[in-house]
Amino acid sequence: MEKDTIMTRQSKRELIEKLRPRYLKASKKEKGAMLDMVTCAIGCHRKHAISLLGHGYPRRVSRSRKGRIKYHQRVVNALIQIWRVFDCICARRLHPFLPQAINILEQHEELVVDQEVKGLLLQMSESTMERKLAQARANRPRRSPSTTKRNSRLKASIPVRTFSNWDEKRPGFFEVDLVAHCGRTVRGEFIHTLDLVDILTGWSECVAIPNRGQKAVVDVLDRVRMRLPFPMLGLDSDNGSEFLNDHLLRYCTVEQITFTRSRPYKKNDQAHIEQKNGSIVRRWSGYDRYEGPHTARLINQFYDLLRLYVNFFQPSLKLVSKKRIGAKVIRKHDKAMTPYQRLLASHALDKATHQRLHEVYQSLNPAQLRRRLQDLQDQVWKASQDVRVLVRSEMR
Numbered sequence: 001m002e003k004d005t006i007m008t009r010q011s012k013r014e015l016i017e018k019l020r021p022r023y024l025k026a027s028k029k030e031k032g033a034m035l036d037m038v039t040c041a042i043g044c045h046r047k048h049a050i051s052l053l054g055h056g057y058p059r060r061v062s063r064s065r066k067g068r069i070k071y072h073q074r075v076v077n078a079l080i081q082i083w084r085v086f087d088c089i090c091a092r093r094l095h096p097f098l099p100q101a102i103n104i105l106e107q108h109e110e111l112v113v114d115q116e117v118k119g120l121l122l123q124m125s126e127s128t129m130e131r132k133l134a135q136a137r138a139n140r141p142r143r144s145p146s147t148t149k150r151n152s153r154l155k156a157s158i159p160v161r162t163f164s165n166w167d168e169k170r171p172g173f174f175e176v177d178l179v180a181h182c183g184r185t186v187r188g189e190f191i192h193t194l195d196l197v198d199i200l201t202g203w204s205e206c207v208a209i210p211n212r213g214q215k216a217v218v219d220v221l222d223r224v225r226m227r228l229p230f231p232m233l234g235l236d237s238d239n240g241s242e243f244l245n246d247h248l249l250r251y252c253t254v255e256q257i258t259f260t261r262s263r264p265y266k267k268n269d270q271a272h273i274e275q276k277n278g279s280i281v282r283r284w285s286g287y288d289r290y291e292g293p294h295t296a297r298l299i300n301q302f303y304d305l306l307r308l309y310v311n312f313f314q315p316s317l318k319l320v321s322k323k324r325i326g327a328k329v330i331r332k333h334d335k336a337m338t339p340y341q342r343l344l345a346s347h348a349l350d351k352a353t354h355q356r357l358h359e360v361y362q363s364l365n366p367a368q369l370r371r372r373l374q375d376l377q378d379q380v381w382k383a384s385q386d387v388r389v390l391v392r393s394e395m396r
Contacts, residue, residue: 009310012042016052023053075120076132078113082121083133085110085367086313087283091130093336097315098122101366104313110367171200171348172233173258175273176221178212178242179281183289191290191299194220197276201342202316203228204276205307208290208299212242218251225255229343229353234258238270279309284377288384302376305369311339313366 007015016038023034033052038049082101083094099122105111113121113132124132179193180186192212205224209216213283225232235257238244244261252259262269284306290299315336323330340361343349349357 007042011325013057015041016057020053020056071120071124071128071132074113075117076109077126078117078121079124079129079132080136083136085370087309087370088136089314091126091133092333093315093317095124095126095129096336098340101313102367104364108365108367110365153158169200170229170233171198171203171343171346173236174198174232174234175199175236175270176243177238177270177273177277178217178240179277180212180283181285181288181290183287185289189291191292191296193281193285193299193303194224195273195277195281196221196224197272198230198339199272200346201339202272202318203230203339203343204280204310206281206303208296208303210293210296212240214242214245214247217242221248222251229357230348232257234260236260236262236270238262240265280306284373287379288381288385290380292383295380298376298380298383302373302380305376308360308364309366309369309373312361312364313369314338315341349360 001283019034019038021305023031026034035046035049035051038044039046042049044052057308081097082105083089083343085095085105086094101110102113102121174196176194176196179195181191181193183190191208191210194207194209194217197203203355206218206317208223209220221235232255235252237248237259239261249259251257267274284302285299315338317333317336319331320334321332337345340357343357344354
């Protein structure tokens with residue numbers, strides 16, 4: 001009999017149980033023939049076949065694991081509390097930031113745990129943390145329509161950015177985009193969010209503007225540039241007319257800012273800002289329709305707090321390398337760090353700016369920031385509902 005290499009464990013067990021009664025009653029010659037058949041069939045040693053046919057397979061004894069639970073409920077509750085304060089980030093981002101998160105929360109008396117719980121939190125691995133947080137995750141909202149309109153007249157004068165154009169090893173080179181808060185329709189005038197992200201550090205800035213006019217975009221960019229802790233050296237946009245216009249081109253020329261654009265229909269050219277549009281703007285502002293000057297003021301108050309929360313307390317991962325093996329892509333990321341930490345690690349700040357940012361960081365309470373952000377979220381939502389009701393009553 002030829003050796004069957006695809007027999008399952010259950011098939012082998014059934015074969016032995018069927019042959020065993022015959023083996024026990026067989027003569028010496030018959031036993032030898034049956035042993036030859038069994039060794040060929042299940043691929044085992046002859047001595048092991050003698051044992052199986054003489055005594056059968058040992059019975060399976062299921063033993064329940066009764067070990068001590070290391071991470072008890074108090075540890076899990078403390079982990080979930082920290083996780084919610086820092087915007088429910090994934091374990092891969094939270095794990096390296098956890099010691100700093102515990103220190104800053106204890107400093108502001110937002111987290112009260114004993115030494116045992118604190119020690120267990122710091123011992124917890126990334127994978128264990130992911131399992132403990134699995135039950136607390138929420139669903140993501142849906143997308144909204146795009147409002148990008150192309151301006152072909154200035155395309156020739158604004159170069160397409162390639163990876164050799166910018167010195168991305170120092171902060172100051174930004175990707176910029178406009179996010180529309182139009183709800184389900186692009187009719188009428190509604191609020192937009194101008195979103196910027198520095199490629200090296202991930203430093204993010206968001207500002208609400210009442211419309212996508214060219215002058216409004218330039219005014220907001222100038223305001224953002226003045227409050228940055230480092231100079232703006234480059235600006236890369238999509239091909240929308242709110243960016244490809246004479247106003248912004250003239251402004252960048254005067255201020256000596258390198259102005260480039262992405263390729264049409266190639267969103268990966270602006271991968272950094274597209275990711276921030278989802279993780280910051282859409283995550284916090286949602287997909288509702290916002291309009292009116294009062295709502296815009298509330299959203300800007302919200303963004304003033306959000307920039308502190310994101311830049312000082314939201315660690316992120318940066319892609320270090322990517323290797324393709326057949327259909328599989330292996331990506332390696334660096335250690336999760338906040339934009340503030342990456343900015344300090346770049347050594348691009350002067351001593352005065354470094355000290356000023358450190359003082360701002362020490363004065364911030366992330367739990368209080370999150371509570372204020374949630375209160376402002378409710379106010380923005382209520383204001384948008386009031387505007388909607390007013391518009392409907394005027395239409396009647």
